Amino acid sequence: MTGVQTCALPIYMYLVTADNRDYVIVEIKNLGLYPYFKKIYTGANYKTNLIKRIIFINKLKTTETVFVGDTSDEVRSGHRAGIRVVLISWGLQTKSCLKEAQADYLIDRISELKKIVK
Secondary structure (H helix, E strand, O other), rough: OOOOOOOOOOOOOOOOOOHHHHHHHHHHHHHOOHHHEEEEEEEOOOOOHHHHHHHHHHHOOOOHOOEEEEEEHHHHHHHHHOEEEEEEEOOOOOOHHHOOOHHHHHOOOHHHHHHHHH
């Protein structure tokens, strides 16, 4: 990925991950994505409540909010929070397992995300 292109509408990105903060910061800086995240939440093992809190605090509309993940647990977390879920096929679980998770979208390339958030 070479970076993020902006679009006409504001897109606010929050990173929610169970991963180590130092590791995550280094990775997203190396990818050139750090400036695009409004806030980064790490060490998040149970994501539903955190997602709900982010939506509430930032007055986001659930109809305009999308959670991008790579596991079937993240589908459940996003749906429990009342938002659409996009799964990426190159993450932790196999594509066949991800299909069974019943996400709203399953993408093979990050460029496919642009159509979803328009």
